Amino acid sequence: MWRDEEHKKDKQDYLQLDGDKMNLLIVDSNMQDQQRLDALLKKEGHHIRTARNGEEALTLLQNEHFDGIISEVVLPVMDGFHLLRMITQDDALKKVPFVFFTDTLDEEDAPFARMLGAEVLWKSQTEDTSTILRTLKIPSPPTILEENAYLQKYSVILKKILDHTLQEIEEIQKELSQSEMKYQNFFERAHDATFIMNTEGGHIEANKKASELLGYTLEEFRALSFREIVTPPHVSDSEEKLVRLLQREDIPVYEKEFRAKDGRIIPVEVSVSGIQDESGEVAYIQSIVRDITERKKTEQALRESEEKYRNLVEQANDGIAIIQDGLLKYVNPWWVEISGYTAEELLDTLVTDYVFSDKLPTVLERMHTGEDVTPVYEAVLKCKDGHTLHIEFNAGITTYQGSPATLIIMRDITERNQAEEALLKSEKQYRDLFENAPIGIYRTTPDGCILMANPVLVRMLGYESFEELAQRNLEVDGLEAEYPRSMFKEWLEREGQIIGLESAWSSKDGATLFFRENARVIRDDSGNILYYEGTIEDITESKKAEKQIRASLKEKEVLLREIHHRVKNNMQIISSLLNLQSQYIESDQLREAFRDSRNRIRSMAIVHEKLYQSRDLASVDFREYIKSLTSSLFQSSRTDMGRITLKIEVEDVSLGSDHAIPCGLIINELISNCLKHAFPGNRKGEITIKLRALDEKEIELVVADNGVGMPKSIDFKNTKSLGLRLVTILAEDQLNGTIRVDRTEGTEVHITFGVD
Known part of the structure; x- marks a missing residue:
């Protein structure tokens, strides 16, 4: 207005x-x-x-x-x-x-x-x-206005202003007091250590948490600046931050280390800010300190865990990769090594350039839309040199540099696939062998249940199908009584396997079938018996033929024994006739010739006698033969056994008749010669007969005496003596052997010959 x-x-x-x-x-x-x-x-x-x-x-x-x-x-x-x-x-x-x-x-x-x-x-x-x-x-x-009027009115207004101001001051002081109480309560109850410092860095206030953290009382804190509680490596940085605070800069939260009163080093996280006065200048410093010891331990544990898993990933025998937007963002050394590419060549390239699978793009898409996917897939990995590997991979969702990504783990299954193919081939071969083998193949439980039998065995036993055969239990009606299964089981479980066992089984129609059986026990890792498995060869026809051969051999053995018996008897008759005839001969020379012939016939007759008496018609126990032969010769020559002794050193050797008869005749001639010429008059002496095997295929016969010895003028192989000529013929022609004569002491004749 x-x-x-x-x-x-x-x-x-x-x-x-x-x-x-x-x-x-x-x-x-x-x-x-x-x-x-x-x-x-x-x-x-x-x-x-x-x-x-x-x-x-x-x-x-x-x-x-x-x-x-x-x-x-x-x-x-x-x-x-x-x-x-x-x-x-x-x-x-x-x-x-x-x-x-x-x-x-x-x-x-x-x-x-x-x-x-x-x-x-x-x-x-x-x-x-x-x-x-x-x-x-x-x-x-x-x-x-006059001065008095002004002052009068001004004083009234001034008093009103002062009263109003005092009232405001009281209200402000009340609010300030309440605010201080709230602040002090908050200050003391704070979960973090809180310090108020002056602009020099000296402590003015410190809350209860600060005392708990560092072990100082409030009075002790007031005697210290931050320089005494910060570890030396962090002091200069703290000084620099103080200068920046006083210049009213904002300081981001940072980490440092405090030294507690007891000397402990405590890692802390610090938030500092300046408290300004009315003029906007920084008057105090507030420092909020949080103990991060546990966080540091957790971070250390996390780093160690990350390092451990990083090492696992880096050293894994499987390929590991991270894919983001279809691009390879990480590949581990396995992938680099096996593919031949460097990591730089692989990174930020399409995974589908290397991993070929119709399912891979779909898998990646469905995973990121939250759909369920099959955990494991097979694919082909292309290597730098052009060759490919069969791989098995699985995929999962992960985070890479803050964005969704896919983690895939690959395993080279090339060898496994090859092994599986080989196994399939082997199984096919085994199946072909099992189905087409000319012998029976079976698998049974210890209690006689038939688990498996090939078609040949099914047909052998007269059944139409395996299912029909499987209804049979070998414990009950499988084997003939003379071949009990209990004996088979005991032997098999003791030895672990049986080779060439002959057994008799009953066919479906009750006929007896003879088998040659090989079997073994199959056990689990704990040693428990799982089943028996084996093969069976039908030897029924062989058994029949063997039975016929045995019967035929029995007949021939009887016939052969009769022949040996009759030959021996006929030779004894001839020997007796020669002996009888010699009694009518007046000439000593002719009588001696008759006696020598009789002895030769007698030596052959003894061979047939021993063969007739032997269990084995093909060979003669030569020790017994020599004893019988020499006894006959000593009796025939009427030699005094006290004057001339006989020493027989014969190993356990059996000779067939084709070797026994020539050897017997040789011994007959050499012993007869010793008895006639080696010990003239009443001279005493010893005759030794040795027979030994030099090896598996060579025999040595030695006849020796310690008598006067054979004169050197006599050529053993070119002599007029019928007996010595006969020895040479028998040794070289009949035995295909060699003769050596040693006249050093007496006479020693060595004959060596081979045997099959």
Whole structure:
């Protein structure tokens, strides 16, 4: 409301300023209000300067022109009314528009302000800056007041302001006290150690958690700076961060190490911030410290675990790869080694360039859409040199560098496939052998159940099918009584296998079948018997033929014994006739010839006698033969056994008749010669007969005496003596042997011959 015409004229002068940008001075000690108004006016393009009290405002006014002043009433050092009084009394400043922007004054105080030349606007009632700007552009001219009137009114308002201020102070102090209590409660109950430091780094406050963490009391903390609790390697970094804080920089959370009172080194995470005073300067440092010992242990364990798994992956005998968007992002050394590519050649290339499988793209797509997929697939891996490997792979979802990816694990199954193919081939061969073998093949349980039998065995036993045969139990009706299964089982389980066992089985129609059987026991890893398996060869026809041969041999044996018996008897008759005839011969020489012939016949007759008496008609026990032969010769020559002794050294040798008869005749001639010529008169001596095997195929016969010896003039092989000539013929022609004569001491004849 304008009070006079002059005021109206001034109003018209100032209206022309509408639309201009203004240079304004804000005077307010409340930084929050000051900054809010500053921001609003600057946003509209006005130039703003600020002051916290009347003295600062006067200083600015004396050095700079302003288009308006916006001031709070309650100010430190110099309040708003005092500032307004000073301006209106200054000719250079009194026309500068002045507005009180406050909630301190009441409506009844506004006229006094206008008398002094200021309009009043209340902060709580002003929604935007337009009202302030309009008020500044229509200033109120001051009214001249006497000093006493001014002081009287000013003192009333001042008292009201002081009362209001005191009330606000009390409320603020109450709120501050409550806030301090809340802060102190929060400070002490904080889960992290919290420190308040001065700008030098000395501790002012430390909460309970700080004492628990480092072991110091609050008093001990106040005697220390951060330099005494930070480990030496971290001191310089902490100093640098303090400087940056004082320059009002933001410090990100960082890690360092503290040394506790007991010397323990504690890893911590630190968050530091500056606490500013009203002027915006950093007055204190707040440090929030969190013990990360357990986290460090966890991180270390995680690193060790990662290292362990990294080593497992790097040293794995399987190929491991990470695929993202179809590209290889990681391959382990196995893949590099087996494929022949370098890691650089493989990375960021399509996996489908190397792994060929119709299912791989579908598998990758379905996995990432959350669908179930078969865990294992087979594929082909292409190597750099062009050859391929058969692989088996499985895939799973993983995360790589923060994005979804696929982890695939591959195994080279080339050898396994080859082994499987070989096994299939072997199984086919075995199946072919099993089905087409000319012998029976079976598998049975120990209690006689037939688990498996090939077609040949089924046919052998007269059955139509294996199923029909399997109804039979070998414990009950499988074998003939003379071949009990209990004996078979005992032998088989004791020895582990049986080779060439002859057994008799009953066929379906009850006929007896003779088999030659090979069997073995199959056990599990614990040694328990799983089953018996074996082969059967039908020898029924062989058995029949063998029986016929035995019968035939029996007949021939009887016949041969009869022949030997009759030959022996006939030779004895001839020997007796020669002996009888010799009694009618007067000539000693002829009588001697008859006796020699009789002895020769007698030696052959003894062979047939021994063969007749022997169990083995093909050979003669030569020890017994020599004893019988020499006994007959000593009797025939009427030799005194006390004067000439006989020593027989014959090994356990059996000779067939084709060797026994020539040997017998040789011994007959040599012994007869010894008895006639080696010991003339009454000379005593010894005759030795030796027969031994030089090896498996050679026999040596030795006849020796220690008599006068054979004269050197006699050529053993070219002699007129019938007996010695006969020895040579028998040894060389009949026995295909050799003769050696040793005349060193007496006479020693060595005959060596071969035997089959």
